[in-house]
Amino acid sequence: MIRLENISKTYRTDKVETLALKDINLHVNKGEFLSIMGPSGCGKSTLLNLIGLLDQPGAGTISVDGAAVKSYRDKDVAQLRNQTFGFIFQSFHLINDLQVIDNVELPLLYRSLPARERKQRAREALERVGLGARMEHYPNQLSGGQQQRVAIARAIVGRPQVLLADEPTGNLDSQMGGEVMDLLLRLNQEGTTVVMVTHDEREAKRGSHIVRVFDGQLVS
Amino acid sequence: MFRHLLKPLWKRKSRNLMLTLELLLAFIVVFAIAAASTRYYQLYSLPTGFAHESVWSVQMERAQDGELSNESALYDQLKRSLEAMPEIERVAFADFSPYVRATWQSGVYLPDSGAEMATDMMHVSDDFFAALDMDLQQGQWFSSSDEGSAELPVVINRRLADAMFPGQDAVGKRLSEGAPGSDNSSMLRITGVIGEFRNHGELMTPGNFILKRFSPLSSRHGVSTLLLKLRPGTGRIFEVRLNEQLKLIRNDRSYRISPLTDLRSAILGESIIPLIVLSVIAAFLLLMVAFGLFGVLWQNTTRRIPEIGMRRAAGATALQIYWQIVVEQLLLSSAAMAVGLILLVQLPITGVFGDQLNWAVFLIAVLVSVALMALVSVVCALYPAWRASRMSPTEALRYE
Ligand SMILES: Nc1ncnc2c1ncn2[C@@H]1O[C@H](COP(=O)(O)OP(=O)(O)OP(=O)(O)O)[C@@H](O)[C@H]1O
Ligand SMILES: [Mg+2]
Numbered sequence: 001m002i003r004l005e006n007i008s009k010t011y012r013t014d015k016v017e018t019l020a021l022k023d024i025n026l027h028v029n030k031g032e033f034l035s036i037m038g039p040s041g042c043g044k045s046t047l048l049n050l051i052g053l054l055d056q057p058g059a060g061t062i063s064v065d066g067a068a069v070k071s072y073r074d075k076d077v078a079q080l081r082n083q084t085f086g087f088i089f090q091s092f093h094l095i096n097d098l099q100v101i102d103n104v105e106l107p108l109l110y111r112s113l114p115a116r117e118r119k120q121r122a123r124e125a126l127e128r129v130g131l132g133a134r135m136e137h138y139p140n141q142l143s144g145g146q147q148q149r150v151a152i153a154r155a156i157v158g159r160p161q162v163l164l165a166d167e168p169t170g171n172l173d174s175q176m177g178g179e180v181m182d183l184l185l186r187l188n189q190e191g192t193t194v195v196m197v198t199h200d201e202r203e204a205k206r207g208s209h210i211v212r213v214f215d216g217q218l219v220s
Numbered sequence: 221m222f223r224h225l226l227k228p229l230w231k232r233k234s235r236n237l238m239l240t241l242e243l244l245l246a247f248i249v250v251f252a253i254a255a256a257s258t259r260y261y262q263l264y265s266l267p268t269g270f271a272h273e274s275v276w277s278v279q280m281e282r283a284q285d286g287e288l289s290n291e292s293a294l295y296d297q298l299k300r301s302l303e304a305m306p307e308i309e310r311v312a313f314a315d316f317s318p319y320v321r322a323t324w325q326s327g328v329y330l331p332d333s334g335a336e337m338a339t340d341m342m343h344v345s346d347d348f349f350a351a352l353d354m355d356l357q358q359g360q361w362f363s364s365s366d367e368g369s370a371e372l373p374v375v376i377n378r379r380l381a382d383a384m385f386p387g388q389d390a391v392g393k394r395l396s397e398g399a400p401g402s403d404n405s406s407m408l409r410i411t412g413v414i415g416e417f418r419n420h421g422e423l424m425t426p427g428n429f430i431l432k433r434f435s436p437l438s439s440r441h442g443v444s445t446l447l448l449k450l451r452p453g454t455g456r457i458f459e460v461r462l463n464e465q466l467k468l469i470r471n472d473r474s475y476r477i478s479p480l481t482d483l484r485s486a487i488l489g490e491s492i493i494p495l496i497v498l499s500v501i502a503a504f505l506l507l508m509v510a511f512g513l514f515g516v517l518w519q520n521t522t523r524r525i526p527e528i529g530m531r532r533a534a535g536a537t538a539l540q541i542y543w544q545i546v547v548e549q550l551l552l553s554s555a556a557m558a559v560g561l562i563l564l565v566q567l568p569i570t571g572v573f574g575d576q577l578n579w580a581v582f583l584i585a586v587l588v589s590v591a592l593m594a595l596v597s598v599v600c601a602l603y604p605a606w607r608a609s610r611m612s613p614t615e616a617l618r619y620e
Contacts, residue, residue, distance in 0.1 A: 045614075054533055054613040074538050074609075081613075082535020093530040093617065097228035107534040109224060138231075154534070 001162065001193055002028040002051055007060035009046055020046040022216040024060070028162070028195055033188045035204035036197045038213035044197045045166050047213060051195060052085045052164045053077045065161075082110050086155030088165040092147045094139040094154075101126065101135040104153045111158070125153040129183055145176025152183060156192070163187065165196040169203065181206060225548050235520075236552060242516050243556035246509040247593050251564055253502040254592075255585035259576055260495065263423050269377070269416035270318060270352035272480035274454065277317035278446040278466065279476040295345075295436035297469055298446065305465065307458050310449040312347035313434055317445045318419045319483035321490075328408070328430065329396040330384060336399075339380055339428035342419065343443055345436070349375075351449040359391035359412035362433045371409035373433040380428035381413045395430075408432065421484055423491045425575065514600045521545060521604035528608045529616025538609035542602060549601035550594065557590055 009021040020043045028034055028051070036044050049055045050062065056072045063069065064084060069077070081087075086107075094103050105122040113121075126132050129149040139147050148168060155163055165184065169177030181203055188194045188207075196207065204210050212219050229236060299311045316322040327336050348354075349361045358381075362373035371394060381390035390410050398405035408430070417431065418424040434443055450458070459477050466475045528541055536544075567573060568582045608616055 049614045052533070054617075056612065078532065078535050078537040078540075081533060087530075087533045089530075089617065093526060095228065095527055095530075097231035098224075099227075102224060102227065105224075106531070110531075110535040110537075110540060158535075 001030040001065065003063040004051070005061045005063075007050060007057045007062065009043070009050060009055070010058045020216055021050070021057075024218055026211065026218065028193060029209075030161075031188075031191060031193055032209050033185070033194045033207035034196070035207040035210045036195065036213060037199070037201070037204050037210060040199075042213045043216045044213050048164050048166050048195060048197050052087060052162075053080055054087075078110070082107060082158060084161050086158065086160040086163045088148070088151050088155050088163065088168045090167040090170040092139070092144075092151045092171075094147055094150060096139050098138075099135065100131065100137050100139065100142070100150050103139065103150055104157050106154060107158045121157055122153070125157040126150070128156065128187075129153045143176065144172050145179050148172060148176070148180050149183060152180070152187075156187060160192070162193045162195065165194065167197050167199065169198070169200065177203075225544065225551065229548060229551060239516055239520060240552060240556045240559075242512060243553055243593070243597065244560050246513050246596075247557050247560040247589060248564070249505055249509050250589040250592055251560065251585055253506060254588040255577060255581055256498070256502070258581045258584045258588070260423065262581060263425065266418070266422075266426060267416050268318075268418045268421055268424075269414060270354050272318065272352075272484055274450045274452050275352060275480045276448045276450060276462075277320075277478055277480060277483065278448065278462075279317070279478075280444045280446070280470075281474045281476065282444075282472070290436070290439050290442045292436045294470060295442075298466075299436075301465065301469055302446075302448065302462075305462075307451050307454045307462075308448050309451055310347050310351045312351040312447045312449070313343075313345040313436070313443045314348055314445045314447060315342040315344075315434075315443050316419075317447065317478075317480070317483060318352070319421050319480055319487045321420060321487065323420075326397060327399075328380075328384075329398075329400050329405075331394055331396045331400050331407070334400055335384070337380065337383055337428060339376075339430050340419070341430040341432055343432045343434035343439065343441075345434045345443075348431070348447065351447050354414060354417075357413045357415050358389065359410065362411045366411065366433060367435060367437060369409065371407040373411045374408045375412045375414055375431045376410055377417050377429040378413060378415050379426060380430065381410075383428065421487050423488065510596060513596060517549070517597060517600035518604050521601055521608070525604070525608045525611075525616050525619040528605070529611070529613045529619065532609070532613040532616065541609050542605055545601050545605040546598050549597050553593055553597040557593060561586065 004024055004026040007021060007024040007026075008019070011018040011020055024047065036047060038044050046055070050057050053062070053069060053072070061068050064080060069080070095106075098106075101119070101122050104125055105118050108118040108121060123132070123135065126135055129152050131146060131149055131153065134142060134146065139150060142150065148171075152168075163184070168184065169180050172180060184194055184196065185206060194207070196203075198204050295313060302308050302311045315324065324341055325338060326341055327338050329336050346361070346363045349356070356375075357378060362375065366373040374395070376390065384390065384395065385393055390413055393410050395408040395410065396405050397408055416426060417429040418426060419429075456479075462477060463475055466473075531541060532538070564586070565582075567577050568579055608619075611619070
């Protein structure tokens with residue numbers, strides 16, 4: 001599904017250069033649930049963002065569905081992000097001034113779909129995450145777990161092949177985290193490939209595969 | 221898509237209200253500056269009604285003050301001996317020179333209805349019109365053939381003609397200076413109508429004007445200004461000979477000779493100094509407003525950089541982000557400007573500023589200020605959006 005070959009990433013700030021990833025080779029198989037683990041600052045988020053084409057690698061090639069991403073031109077990657085990937089962030093990134101249903105609908109605004117179908121799909125996505133009754137609410141009227149489920153609905157509304165989740169339970173207590181994990185596992189069983197960054201060994205073990213990152217390199 | 225922009229705008233209304241107020245304030249300041257500049261430009265491009273090139277004015281000054289009585293012999297002598305000089309084409313007399321800040325205002329009345337109108341006026345001799353190359357719209361200039369008529373011949377401008385005789389031909393009509401029937405009233409007979417006469421020059425607000433006939437033979441009072449139409453190309457050096465000639469004619473007077481171009485520069489300069497001060501203040505104000513606006517809009521968009529990152533992660537292109545920001549900003553600015561327009565349109569409707577803020581000035585000022593505000597607010601909003609979309613979505617998402 002997604003193949004990373006000899007990927008490196010260096011962050012440059014005014015003073016320091018940080019080699020965040022070094023020569024990474026990784027294959028994400030279709031339909032798997034891949035957990036990425038490792039100590040803080042080791043480069044997990046960087047890796048996930050590179051997989052989701054949110055950032056450009058310093059060196060190496062990423063292939064999506066067998067096709068190498070050659071150009072990181074805005075138009076080309078935007079299309080891939082919109083069609084292939086769904087993102088879930090640790091801090092939800094919901095728009096508080098929009099109702100839940102409108103938040104979920106957001107990725108569809110960047111496709112040419114009639115408004116009715118957008119609404120319909122957003123409603124379906126919310127029902128899949130168990131929030132069919134909260135569509136008219138605003139995000140700050142929901143619990144953290146519910147907000148993350150809204151974010152998941154937003155990630156799946158475009159029916160992406162791959163869900164990318166960066167510590168999706170990091171801001172949640174264990175019960176709400178459990179609900180979110182259950183949901184991700186169910187989506188995976190229904191056929192969506194999931195790549196998740198986590199600190200929690202038990203969560204990671206519920207997936208089908210674990211990779212460990214240490215100091216910018218994969219240790220398996 | 222539109223609804224998706226409107227809903228959050230409305231949800232953020234308390235924050236947006238402040239922004240709208242700032243925009244409204246800026247709009248009003250920009251409007252005021254645009255209206256003032258437009259008005260000055262409009263005034264400047266209006267005709268003055270006369271030509272000042274190669275006309276010199278000579279101010280005769282007497283040793284003692286007091287009522288100037290007519291000395292027909294003097295005027296006759298001045299006219300004949302000056303016109304004998306090869307440099308001088310024509311000699312005319314007037315109460316005061318154009319481009320001199322002198323005004324004589326009085327009321328004129330319709331003899332029948334008693335309707336009153338205030339107007340500027342001055343006495344000029346028959347040659348005045350030719351000396352200043354003025355254009356007649358209707359009727360005739362007054363001339364020596366009007367000598368001895370019981371009613372004083374006058375030429376009035378279009379504005380006064382239209383005000384006093386709307387829809388009628390003013391030529392041949394009569395006006396009463398002073399309330400009709402009162403002791404000091406006298407009758408004026410209109411011989412001709414001119415388009416415009418703005419004696420103070422290009423920046424004078426147009427008003428009513430009556431040019432009354434001064435006759436060296438029969439007028440009761442004298443006038444003290446000569447207007448000399450010179451042959452084109454006559455240089456300043458002629459001033460010396462002219463002064464000598466004038467002294468020969470009448471030695472007990474002193475003569476102040478000034479080309480109209482000099483008087484014109486002087487009076488324009490006088491009006492332009494406050495104008496410059498005003499524009500410096502205006503520019504400063506505009507700068508403050510622009511900075512204020514920029515700050516507010518900058519902050520407004522910067523706060524949303526993580527949102528922009530999330531939208532791009534969800535598949536928005538940079539162009540789509542720009543569009544969203546621009547449309548949102550234009551919606552806000554339009555709301556502010558709509559409020560501003562509702563307030564400002566009261567000015568021409570109620571006419572508090574009279575002709576200074578006529579509809580033409582208002583409309584141009586509105587167009588200019590709307591365009592400027594739209595431009596400034598879009599640029600101010602776009603710049604942070606542009607910066608945000610230059611970041612990778614990752615950076616934008618992490619932006620604090
Ligand atoms: N935008 C950036 N600019 C500079 N350095 C960065 C940037 N993003 C990450 N880094 C650095 O790259 C390294 C990897 O960061 P990354 O966020 O991928 O770590 P992580 O494994 O996700 O950590 P955590 O578990 O704390 O989220 C860190 O040393 C970090 O300081
Ligand atoms: Mg991280």
